[in-house]
Amino acid sequence: MQTPWEYRYAHRTQRMESSVIREILKLTAQPDVISFAGGLPAPKVFPVKEFQDASNYVLENFGPQALQYSTTEGHLPLREMISRHTARYSSEISSENILITSGSQQALDFIGRLFINRGDYIVVESPTYLGALQAWDAYGAQYIPVRADENGMIVDELEAALRFGPKFIYILPNFQNPSGSTLSLERRKKLVELADKYGVPIVEDDPYGQLRYEGEHIPSVVSLDDKFHGQNNGHYSGNVIYISTFSKLLAPGLRLAWVIAPPEVIRKLVLTKQAADLHTSSFNQYLAYEVAKGGFLDEHIKVIRATYKERRDVMIEMMEELFPSGVTWRKPQGGMFLWGILPQGMDSAEVLKRAVEKKVAFVPGAPFHPNGGGKNTMRLNFSYSDPDTIREGVARLGTTLKELIKEAV
Amino acid sequence: MQTPWEYRYAHRTQRMESSVIREILKLTAQPDVISFAGGLPAPKVFPVKEFQDASNYVLENFGPQALQYSTTEGHLPLREMISRHTARYSSEISSENILITSGSQQALDFIGRLFINRGDYIVVESPTYLGALQAWDAYGAQYIPVRADENGMIVDELEAALRFGPKFIYILPNFQNPSGSTLSLERRKKLVELADKYGVPIVEDDPYGQLRYEGEHIPSVVSLDDKFHGQNNGHYSGNVIYISTFSKLLAPGLRLAWVIAPPEVIRKLVLTKQAADLHTSSFNQYLAYEVAKGGFLDEHIKVIRATYKERRDVMIEMMEELFPSGVTWRKPQGGMFLWGILPQGMDSAEVLKRAVEKKVAFVPGAPFHPNGGGKNTMRLNFSYSDPDTIREGVARLGTTLKELIKEAV
Numbered sequence: 072m073q074t075p076w077e078y079r080y081a082h083r084t085q086r087m088e089s090s091v092i093r094e095i096l097k098l099t100a101q102p103d104v105i106s107f108a109g110g111l112p113a114p115k116v117f118p119v120k121e122f123q124d125a126s127n128y129v130l131e132n133f134g135p136q137a138l139q140y141s142t143t144e145g146h147l148p149l150r151e152m153i154s155r156h157t158a159r160y161s162s163e164i165s166s167e168n169i170l171i172t173s174g175s176q177q178a179l180d181f182i183g184r185l186f187i188n189r190g191d192y193i194v195v196e197s198p199t200y201l202g203a204l205q206a207w208d209a210y211g212a213q214y215i216p217v218r219a220d221e222n223g224m225i226v227d228e229l230e231a232a233l234r235f236g237p238k239f240i241y242i243l244p245n246f247q248n249p250s251g252s253t254l255s256l257e258r259r260k261k262l263v264e265l266a267d268k269y270g271v272p273i274v275e276d277d278p279y280g281q282l283r284y285e286g287e288h289i290p291s292v293v294s295l296d297d298k299f300h301g302q303n304n305g306h307y308s309g310n311v312i313y314i315s316t317f318s319k320l321l322a323p324g325l326r327l328a329w330v331i332a333p334p335e336v337i338r339k340l341v342l343t344k345q346a347a348d349l350h351t352s353s354f355n356q357y358l359a360y361e362v363a364k365g366g367f368l369d370e371h372i373k374v375i376r377a378t379y380k381e382r383r384d385v386m387i388e389m390m391e392e393l394f395p396s397g398v399t400w401r402k403p404q405g406g407m408f409l410w411g412i413l414p415q416g417m418d419s420a421e422v423l424k425r426a427v428e429k430k431v432a433f434v435p436g437a438p439f440h441p442n443g444g445g446k447n448t449m450r451l452n453f454s455y456s457d458p459d460t461i462r463e464g465v466a467r468l469g470t471t472l473k474e475l476i477k478e479a480v
Numbered sequence: 481m482q483t484p485w486e487y488r489y490a491h492r493t494q495r496m497e498s499s500v501i502r503e504i505l506k507l508t509a510q511p512d513v514i515s516f517a518g519g520l521p522a523p524k525v526f527p528v529k530e531f532q533d534a535s536n537y538v539l540e541n542f543g544p545q546a547l548q549y550s551t552t553e554g555h556l557p558l559r560e561m562i563s564r565h566t567a568r569y570s571s572e573i574s575s576e577n578i579l580i581t582s583g584s585q586q587a588l589d590f591i592g593r594l595f596i597n598r599g600d601y602i603v604v605e606s607p608t609y610l611g612a613l614q615a616w617d618a619y620g621a622q623y624i625p626v627r628a629d630e631n632g633m634i635v636d637e638l639e640a641a642l643r644f645g646p647k648f649i650y651i652l653p654n655f656q657n658p659s660g661s662t663l664s665l666e667r668r669k670k671l672v673e674l675a676d677k678y679g680v681p682i683v684e685d686d687p688y689g690q691l692r693y694e695g696e697h698i699p700s701v702v703s704l705d706d707k708f709h710g711q712n713n714g715h716y717s718g719n720v721i722y723i724s725t726f727s728k729l730l731a732p733g734l735r736l737a738w739v740i741a742p743p744e745v746i747r748k749l750v751l752t753k754q755a756a757d758l759h760t761s762s763f764n765q766y767l768a769y770e771v772a773k774g775g776f777l778d779e780h781i782k783v784i785r786a787t788y789k790e791r792r793d794v795m796i797e798m799m800e801e802l803f804p805s806g807v808t809w810r811k812p813q814g815g816m817f818l819w820g821i822l823p824q825g826m827d828s829a830e831v832l833k834r835a836v837e838k839k840v841a842f843v844p845g846a847p848f849h850p851n852g853g854g855k856n857t858m859r860l861n862f863s864y865s866d867p868d869t870i871r872e873g874v875a876r877l878g879t880t881l882k883e884l885i886k887e888a889v
Binding site for chain 2 (some may be wrong): 072073082105109126127137139140185186215239270272308318324348350353354390
């Protein structure tokens with residue numbers, strides 16, 4: 072007889088479904104659709120030649136090791152390189168503070184697995200990163216959203232949320248996905264103090280920190296926390312779990328990210344990873360180390376910044392020229408996303424349907440708001456498309472918006 | 481203040497700990513210890529040159545795609561290659577039957593996540609694969625062990641276990657890890673019938689199926705199930721979830737495995753993977769496809785078989801010569817492991833402690849028995865060490881066993 076599979080699935084799968092948005096966005100796979108929907112790096116900045124040199128070098132010199140099983144923690148030279156790199160921007164961390172994961176999404180998943188009991192509350196910015204909600208929904212998380220503006224989470228409203236006893240606070244301080252906002256230094260310091268006061272850990276997700284196109288670098292939350300606690304004797308042992316990734320600096324196809332946390336948390340995450348996938352590709356870790364070890368990233372990041380800054384500027388210039396009045400946006404100081412705000416009462420999901428007919432796509436903002444709202448917001452990616460494509464796409468979107476606003480009057 | 485991390489962890493982490501065995505085995509990392517403990521392929525069979533050619537070809541011709549984000553299901557040409565490969569050995573499956581995972585361990589984890597509610601029963605062979613227990617413990621699984629002999633699970637004892645209403649049956653039919661046993665054709669057929677009768681799915685874990693050194697290939701459980709159900713119209717839609725891996729055919733450092741299941745189960749696994757790590761390394765999938773596409777694997781597998789057969793034979797020859805009477809073992813027809821059986825009352829964990837002093841290691845058998853027992857059993861890996869090292873290691877182990885048996889008298 073046929074196996075009735077749907078009666079076999081576990082409770083935790085019940086919130087797991089392909090979203091309506093994802094279904095609409097499948098339409099954007101057609102080659103003639105200009106998509107501002109994804110979060111892809113520009114392929115032209117992938118250092119293909121450097122990867123070729125690195126893979127030849129690694130296979131010639133370390134073939135048997137790079138192709139073999141390896142440790143769950145990650146390739147030691149890579150972890151040591153990350154710890155040196157981190158020390159330049161913030162405080163001293165050791166390789167015992169680091170776990171290599173198969174992309175940031177896996178780090179988010181492991182944090183959910185390690186901390187979240189069904190029904191636990193997580194404090195998030197609203198809007199917040201969709202991938203984190205997707206990962207933590209699987210563990211039965213509930214969310215306490217705290218409002219955010221162009222300077223990130225409104226930390227004055229955080230204290231009320233902390234009194235609900237959340238498991239942790241999740242924050243993307245730099246050029247946030249989706250809203251592009253950056254948490255101010257003052258708010259970062261207040262965040263660290265409040266988290267300490269209530270004994271609630273912070274998860275700091277920082278995929279874009281290096282992709283700043285203007286303004287001054289602001290110290291990471293983990294480094295501010297380290298100074299606040301002042302307990303660093305070679306290892307970081309504070310209140311923050313920090314995530315970053317090679318996806319935006321080298322290439323996402325490698326699936327390489329890292330977590331920085333107190334050694335006791337790293338040890339638990341290592342056990343989690345052992346049961347989940349043993350370890351991240353040894354070969355890819357060797358490759359990333361070879362490409363990055365000689366300081367290549369410093370130069371390469373300049374190329375990425377110049378490329379994305381131009382694209383951001385072209386997008387904004389075109390929006391100023393072609394979007395109808397009443398539609399506004401925030402200018403992000405870095406990252407990959409622009410946040411658009413439509414007139415109140417307008418639904419960006421409806422706009423998307425019409426936009427796809429005109430062969431242009433974006434992501435409606437509502438799904439980034441875990442407890443509802445944000446229907447009149449939209450996320451536009453500017454990193455993937457070249458300037459001419461951005462011009463054409465914004466023109467199509469401008470026409471769509473003008474038509475819809477005219478019809479609504 | 482210090483963050484009290486241990487009070488933050490979720491319930492599911494409570495069974496998660498580094499085992500005593502793992503602690504003992506850490507001692508074996510010393511270079512002068514001969515380890516039969518791991519499950520590593522021999523580095524000498526890694527096709528390093530082929531990987532080098534493939535990575536040059538992939539980066540020259542598909543750099544931007546191979547380094548970019550890709551689909552959760554996996555690289556389509558690779559999935560199509562796996563479906564053609566599977567058709568040679570068994571029945572027709574389509575690419576919709578296939579998900580690429582980051583190693584078999586991830587496939588086991590996803591199956592646990594998709595199916596297991598806390599307290600659910602899983603039918604397993606006893607002994608069974610430790611990695612599966614580790615993955616499913618995280619989801620609160622309980623186990624119903626069914627006894628096994630040199631022909632695998634004693635299927636006559638399965639029916640009683642099925643009446644407990646387990647979520648699924650887990651089986652490693654070929655050269656099982658740890659016991660080396662192979663499930664006979666007759667038992668496979670009976671297994672398929674019983675699973676259908678009780679409506680209980682089968683998870684077939686087959687990392688070593690291609691590594692047969694003697695005897696005839698026995699059809700996979702998934703292919704027998706497909707014939708039994710007779711509902712294949714281009715897609716497999718039966719009662720089995722099948723797992724295999726490139727770790728033993730190409731290289732484990734790539735972290736590449738695959739799942740074959742009915743399309744509706746694959747769709748659920750895809751959603752699971754989306755939340756867990758987005759997708760498996762695009763670059764590694766391109767690499768594996770390039771290395772394997774021209775029929776290379778057919779020739780390469782012959783090399784692996786010849787290498788491991790020699791090592792198995794050397795190990796058995798030495799055991800016959802040097803092990804004290806009362807110690808027996810099973811000769812596996814393939815795979816990577818020999819299963820040793822000590823006299824009743826002897827504890828292989830105690831033997832390991834003494835063996836490590838003599839600079840040789842193995843894995844005690846007890847942890848492979850989910851509900852206890854098996855203290856007098858041990859798993860010896862023969863794939864990793866070269867023949868001379870195997871000779872020396874078995875000699876050391878023989879001396880250890882003789883001493884301990886003498887002391888016990």
